[in-house]
Amino acid sequence: MDLPVVQPVFVAYAQARGVAQRLRFHPGDFFKDPLPKCDVIIMGHILHDWNLEEKLMLLRKGYDALPPRGALIIHEALIDDARKQNAFGLLMSLNMLIETHGGFDFTGADCCKWMKDVGFTRTRVKRLAGPDGMVVGYK
Numbered sequence: 001m002d003l004p005v006v007q008p009v010f011v012a013y014a015q016a017r018g019v020a021q022r023l024r025f026h027p028g029d030f031f032k033d034p035l036p037k038c039d040v041i042i043m044g045h046i047l048h049d050w051n052l053e054e055k056l057m058l059l060r061k062g063y064d065a066l067p068p069r070g071a072l073i074i075h076e077a078l079i080d081d082a083r084k085q086n087a088f089g090l091l092m093s094l095n096m097l098i099e100t101h102g103g104f105d106f107t108g109a110d111c112c113k114w115m116k117d118v119g120f121t122r123t124r125v126k127r128l129a130g131p132d133g134m135v136v137g138y139k
Ligand SMILES: C[S@@+](CC[C@H](N)C(=O)[O-])C[C@H]1O[C@@H](n2cnc3c(N)ncnc32)[C@H](O)[C@@H]1O
Pocket: 001, 002, 003, 006, 028, 029, 030, 031, 043, 044, 045, 046, 049
């Protein structure tokens, strides 16, 4: 799902990679529209653009779109919980604070708490390659 204006870029990229048959673009505005219903939702570098109220709204929309035991994966340059190690994540957060109205990066623990607050029953944090990590919330 992305804004309708992104669709031609998505189609060209999927065709160039030979995966157009396996993917479908869902045009929408996540401030106005519900998220499409599915078993697993990945939000990649989405939450960090927005302030806390907007982050919680997006997590709630993710929760509402999932069936019981469905999963929401938040993929970001997660800051370590002590906020001392992941310089890339900390600098990305500074970047968001400068470039957006209220966006900021966050720790795995922050995200787990927000997910619990909107109703997810179980969460886990996993570090990925480089500065990135993911938080998985299960409905
Ligand atoms: C930082 S990019 C992340 C792109 C990609 N998911 C990634 O991980 O690299 C944020 C994305 O959110 C999309 N976006 C911004 N506002 C949106 C909205 N209101 N509804 C749906 N998508 C939106 C942008 O078009 C952009 O593709």
